[in-house]
Amino acid sequence: MDRRHFLVALSAVTVGALGLARCGTSAQPRATEATPVAVEQPPPLLPPPPRAARIPLPGGGVLSSLPGDDLLALTVDDGVSSDVVRLYTEFARDTGVRLTYFVNGAYASWTENQALLRPLVDSGQVQLANHTWSHPDLTKLPLSVVAEELRHTHDFLWKTYGIDARPYFRPPYGAHNAHVDKISTELGYTANTLWSGSLEDHIVIPADEIVTMAEKYFVPGAIVIGHLNHEPVTQVYGRLVDLIRERRLRTVTLRDVYLS
Numbered sequence: 001m002d003r004r005h006f007l008v009a010l011s012a013v014t015v016g017a018l019g020l021a022r023c024g025t026s027a028q029p030r031a032t033e034a035t036p037v038a039v040e041q042p043p044p045l046l047p048p049p050p051r052a053a054r055i056p057l058p059g060g061g062v063l064s065s066l067p068g069d070d071l072l073a074l075t076v077d078d079g080v081s082s083d084v085v086r087l088y089t090e091f092a093r094d095t096g097v098r099l100t101y102f103v104n105g106a107y108a109s110w111t112e113n114q115a116l117l118r119p120l121v122d123s124g125q126v127q128l129a130n131h132t133w134s135h136p137d138l139t140k141l142p143l144s145v146v147a148e149e150l151r152h153t154h155d156f157l158w159k160t161y162g163i164d165a166r167p168y169f170r171p172p173y174g175a176h177n178a179h180v181d182k183i184s185t186e187l188g189y190t191a192n193t194l195w196s197g198s199l200e201d202h203i204v205i206p207a208d209e210i211v212t213m214a215e216k217y218f219v220p221g222a223i224v225i226g227h228l229n230h231e232p233v234t235q236v237y238g239r240l241v242d243l244i245r246e247r248r249l250r251t252v253t254l255r256d257v258y259l260s
Contacts (some may be wrong), residue, residue, distance in 0.1 A: 004103075004232065032095045032207070037213065041129070042242075042245065043135060043245060044096060044146055045095065045096045045097065045241070045244060045245065045250075045251065046070070046248060046249070046250045047100060047250065048250055048251070048253075048256040049068075049071070049250065049252070049256065049257070051083070052257070054257060054258060054259045055067065055257065055258060056258065056259050057167070057190070057191055057258045057259070061181060061185065061190060061192050062192045062194060063191050063192065063193045063194065063223070063254070064193075064194040064195060064196050064223060065196045065221050065222065065223055066221045066222070066223060066252070067221065067257070068108040068220065068257075069221075070196060070218045070220050070248060070250050071220060071221060071249070071250050071252050071257065072218055072219075072220070072221075072222055072224065072244065072249040072250065072251050072252065073100060073180065073222070073223045073224065073252055073253070073254060073257070074098075074099055074100070074224050074226065074251055075099070075100040075101075075102060075110040075129075075170075075193070075195065075223060075224065075225055075226070075254075076088060076095065076099060076101055076102070076225070076226040076227060076228050077101075077102040077104075077131055077170065077202075077225060077226070077227050077228065078099075078102070078104050078107070078131065078135065078227050078228050078229050079101070079103060079104055079107040079109040079110055079228045079229075080107055080109070080227075080228065080230075081109065081139070081228060081229050081231070082107075082108060082109035082112045082113060082135070083231070083234075084109075084229060084231060084233070084234060085101075085109040085110070085113045085117075085228045086109075086112075086113050086116060086231065087234040088228060088233075088234070089113060089116050089117050089120065089126065091234075091237040091241075092120060092125060092126055092196055093116075093120060093125075095237075095241050096125075096251075097240075097244070097251050098125050098126070098251040098252055098253050098256065099125075099126050099127070099167070100126075100127040100128075100129055100253045100254050101126060101127070101128050101129065101228070102129050102130070102131035102168075102169075102170040102193070103128055103129065103130065103131055103153060103156075103157060103165075104131050104132060104133065104134065104135050104153065105133050105143075105153035105156035105157070106133050106134045106135075109228070110156070110160065111127060111160065114160055116162070116233060117161070118242070121161050121163060124253065124255065124256075125253075126253070127168075127197065127253035127254060127255050128157055128161060128163055128165055129165050129168035129169060129170065129254070130150055130153050130154055130165045130166075130168065130169040130170075130189060131153065131169065131170050131172065132149040132153060132169075132171070132172055133148075133149045133150075133152040133153045133156075134149065134151060135172045136149065136172060137172060137173055137175045138171050138172065138176060138180045139175045139176065139177050139179075139180060143179055143183050144173045146179075146180055146183045146184075147183050147186075147187060149249060150169065150183070150184060150187050150189060151187065153165070154166070154187070155190065165189075166187075166188040166189055166190075166260075167188060167189055167191040167260065168189070168191045168193050168194065168255075169184060169189040169191070169193065170192070170193045170194070170255055171184075171192065172181060174194050174195075191254070191258075193223065193254065194223070195223045195224060195225040196215070196222045196223050196224070197213070197216065197217025197218075197219075197222045197223070197224045197225070198213065198215070198217065198224065198225045198226075199213045199214060199217075199224065199225065199226040199227070199233065200213050200225055201213075201227050201229070201232065201233050202227050203229055203230070204230045204231070204232065205232065207233070207235040207236045208236075209234040210232060210233050210236055211239050211243075212238050214236075214239075214240055214243055215243065218240075218243050218244065218247060218249060219247070220249065
């Protein structure tokens with residue numbers, strides 16, 4: 001084969017090889033980006049009633065239930081555990097649940113969680129109310145000590161969170177009498193807030209029992225008492241908010257409902 005025919009033959013072989021290479025390349029599956037999987041988000045919680053719907057506090061000085069057909073006040077007391085205060089507050093922040101905390105100012109949890117709590121307090125999603133300084137039975141104390149228990153936490157909340165907690169207070173154990181009521185009223189704490197249902201977590205109980213109590217008492221018009229003391233409640237936040245959604249309840253603070 002002369003040089004010219006050799007080059008022509010070489011070109012034909014090269015073109016054929018390239019063609020095969022191109023065919024081989026085009027036959028390979030092309031990489032594609034993974035299709036995102038849509039994650040269904042739970043519906044938002046119902047908002048509180050508009051501010052214009054607030055009503056005067058009822059007479060008589062004792063508050064234990066709410067008006068309306070879809071309102072639920074989840075109120076939580078004490079603050080023994082800083083971790084539980086933190087986790088309850090993160091629960092509120094992450095879900096939109098509105099809470100009223102009845103504060104015993106003696107516990108370090110209220111100082112340790114101040115930075116986390118303050119934005120929710122400022123926005124009104126979390127309300128802070130007075131539960132005395134050290135959680136005594138007020139009916140067994142001299143009147144001067146009753147007054148100091150209320151004043152001490154009042155001053156603490158003003159200095160630490162910039163809020164005036166009046167008129168809402170909760171006497172420890174729900175214990176009050178005419179003398180306690182007279183002193184609290186003189187100090188501006190006219191809304192003695194008790195409850196119509198309880199999570200029963202003032203002592204350590206299994207998490208499932210807390211859910212059972214919620215199923216019983218998360219009903220329209222309820223003021224439910226819980227506690228910021230023991231860890232089991234932190235295991236069931238998801239189940240509590242699911243129950244609120246299922247029953248189409250509006251979680252409210254007391255200030256969401258009543259004119260101060």
